[in-house]
Amino acid sequence: DGGITQSPKYLFRKEGQNVTLSCEQNLNHDAMYWYRQDPGQGLRLIYYSQIVNDFQKGDIAEGYSVSREKKESFPLTVTSAQKNPTAFYLCASTEFGNQPQHFGDGTRLSIL
Amino acid sequence: SQQGEEDPQALSIQEGENATMNCSYKTSINNLQWYRQNSGRGLVHLILIRSNEREKHSGRLRVTLDTSKKSSSLLITASRAADTASYFCATQIPSGYALNFGKGTSLLVTP
Numbered sequence: 183d184g185g186i187t188q189s190p191k192y193l194f195r196k197e198g199q200n201v202t203l204s205c206e207q208n209l210n211h212d213a214m215y216w217y218r219q220d221p222g223q224g225l226r227l228i229y230y231s232q233i234v235n236d237f238q239k240g241d242i243a244e245g246y247s248v249s250r251e252k253k254e255s256f257p258l259t260v261t262s263a264q265k266n267p268t269a270f271y272l273c274a275s276t277e278f279g280n281q282p283q284h285f286g287d288g289t290r291l292s293i294l
Numbered sequence: 295s296q297q298g299e300e301d302p303q304a305l306s307i308q309e310g311e312n313a314t315m316n317c318s319y320k321t322s323i324n325n326l327q328w329y330r331q332n333s334g335r336g337l338v339h340l341i342l343i344r345s346n347e348r349e350k351h352s353g354r355l356r357v358t359l360d361t362s363k364k365s366s367s368l369l370i371t372a373s374r375a376a377d378t379a380s381y382f383c384a385t386q387i388p389s390g391y392a393l394n395f396g397k398g399t400s401l402l403v404t405p
Contacts, residue, residue, distance in 0.1 A: 186336075215392060224298070224382060224395040225337075232391060240392065272336055279391050280344075282327060285336035 184209045188273050188286035194294045195260065195267060203258045203289045205273035212278055214256035218242060219270040219288075228271075231256055260291060268292050298326075298383040298396030306402045313370040315399040317383030318363075324388045326359055326366050331380045331398070340368075340381075373403045 186207045195201045207214065213232045217225035227240030231250040245264025250256055256275075260267045270290050274283040301316045317326070325344045329337040341357045343350045343366065350357050356369040370377055380400050384393035 188336075213391060217395075222397070224397040225384075225393075226395075227392050230392050270334075274337075280324060280386065282339035282342050283337075283393060285329075285338070287336045288334070290334075 186273055186275055186284055186286035188271075188289050190289060191287070193289055193291045195291060196294050198262045200259055200261050201291065203260070203271055203273075203291070205256045205258065205286060206254055207256075207273075207275045207284070208254060209275055209277070209284060210253070211275035211284070212253070213276045214250070215274040215276075215283065216240075216246070216248065216256070216258045217272045217274065219272060225272060228258065298385050298394060300381070300383055300396045300399045302399060303397070304400045304402070306404065307373055309374055309403055309405050311373055311403075313373050313377070313401055313403070315368045315381050315383075315401070317366045317368070317396055319366075319383075319385045319394075320364065321387060323361075323385045325386050326357075327384045327386070327393065328355075328357060328366075328368050329382045329384060329395075331382065333379075337382065370401075373401075375403050375405050377401060378403045 189204045215230040216228040226242050229248040231237035247259045272288045273286045276283045299318050327342045328340040331337045343359045354371045359366045380398040382398045384395045
């Protein structure tokens with residue numbers, strides 16, 4: 183089955199710790215995205231990547247970092263510089279521009 | 295930036311009734327998309343309507359787009375309990391790649 187897999191489903195971060203959220207797709211899509219969703223809010227774009235080895239900051243990139251070494255993978259690191267990381271993180275992909283995005287089932291990050 | 299704004303924020307109806315959600319946006323768009331999100335899950339794409347289209351249908355869903363008013367509506371006919379979810383509109387600007395999402399409408403359909 184083609185789709186997007188996010189792991190883990192739940193993640194806990196200690197103060198001062200960096201954590202990495204995984205996002206893998208087998209849809210052969212070129213573009214991948216990371217969004218943050220807070221309760222009762224819409225999605226806000228953190229980073230996106232249109233091709234391998236290239237990515238751009240979204241609206242709320244501070245305190246986050248990404249890499250795109252493989253077409254299938256777009257991991258997101260939440261660094262200790264992100265002071266309010268508790269949120270639901272969603273990864274998405276699309277074949278190319280002007281197409282619907284396919285979403286994973288999200289990772290819920292909480293602070294210990 | 296969040297360009298889309300859904301209205302109402304919450305909607306409660308009974309099974310069999312129609313549900314209408316509205317979305318307004320601020321700048322010119324390439325297309326507008328509607329997504330559904332069940333609690334604790336990812337988003338599922340429902341319909342994409344391009345800026346040169348005025349209406350699209352998919353099953354029980356009907357989407358309209360009025361670019362002069364910068365607004366769109368999503369109509370779900372003959373609602374079912376399984377339609378209970380949050381619904382988001384998202385706009386894509388002509389020079390952009392990513393989507394701008396609104397805050398969503400929470401729909402509750404009771405039996």
